Amino acid sequence: MTTTIPMAGPSQMQQAVIDSTQCVFSTMLGCQVHVVAGECQADSLESSDLSSTIGMTGDITGTVILHLSQSVAVGIAETLLGQPIDGINDDVRDVTGELANLIAGNAKERMENKAIVLGLPTIICGPKHRIFFEPGVTVQDLSFQTPWGQLHIQLAFRDTSKRTN
């Protein structure tokens, strides 16, 4: 379920991720991607075969999660590497992690007034896998239309302003 975000940081981060995703595809893959209007449906996320998660700490605490179907992941990997790829292999898994790294890293640099530290990407592989979030975590869903199909990005934020220690 998507929740309205009252915090300025996450809203700023969402725009930064939109801009960074478009920048990464334009620069590294030579193509344009467009935000798909409307909420990302649960069945869209369940159609992903590969996900990559990157943790954020600092002024914003949370996770950036990139979801790709096999066809989108393979299409991106083929374009990046300039060679045909037959299904999910090490290169496709690596592309999934690196793509999330590039998007999150570029978004971080766009958050000029925020000190954010990113972790290393973790890749989850498996048909129709789902990622669940703890209570209290606010999730923003973004969908993008790419030349190979849709990709989805979830931004999961933990509100650290309520910490007591």
Added chain:
Amino acid sequence: MKVLVVDDSGVMRKIIVRSLNAVGVTDVVEAGDGQEAFEKFQAESFELVLTDWNMPVRSGLELVKDIRGSGSKVPIMMVTTEAQKSQVITAIQAGVTDYLTKPFENDTLRKKLDKYVAV
């Protein structure tokens, strides 16, 4: 010319190696983290090092410090998503000679590589 390419992403190493090949460099050694890279750096002689910053085991910044600590003046290009001014300064102070932020266009990397190949 022998080049050491360091990145924990195999795909990113392939992209960089492809750019090196395009400017005529075929003698390339790859490493997946700063520790593996420094071991290879000590065992062989390189004319250029390209390294990522954020990697497991040992970071690119630590690798730069290791290389400079060994007394080497080899050119080192940092290829990273880290783009804040303070980080660029930190890298240069550690001994980085060139800096390229990800994402990058292949032409941008090739133009930078041309500078070293032409020497």
